[in-house]
Amino acid sequence: MTDKHQGALIAIAAVVALAAGGVAIAGATGGERDDGDGAQADRPITGEALARARAAALEAVGGGRVTATEAGDEDGAYEVEVTRPDGRRVDVQLRGFAVVGTEEEPAGDR
DSSP: OOHHHHHHHHHHHHHHHHHHHHHHHHHHHTTOEEOSSSOEEOBOOOHHHHHHHHHHHHHHHTSOEEEEEEEOOTTOOEEEEEEOTTSOEEEEEEETTEEEEEEEOOGGGO
16 A cells, blocks of 8 residues: 555544544533533423424413423423414423413513
């Protein structure tokens, strides 16, 4: 093998190793945030749970558009952000797909 080919193979191996390391780091963090108490936050609701949470939240606030979701606090609760037709945003907290609270976001948070 010539020095030119050997150098190219080393460069390719380095790029592959860096890419694999990046994938491993991304997989380990999962794009989630640890709030300091070991609980994961900002994980979106998915699958059948999303459909059920969306329906419960929209019914609770009288309609609108779901603009964000969050799953999995220590109690297994969900939070669904609904933007109403007039632009106001409401966070709906759910446990077992039952509404346990709502909180309208202040106008300055829009």
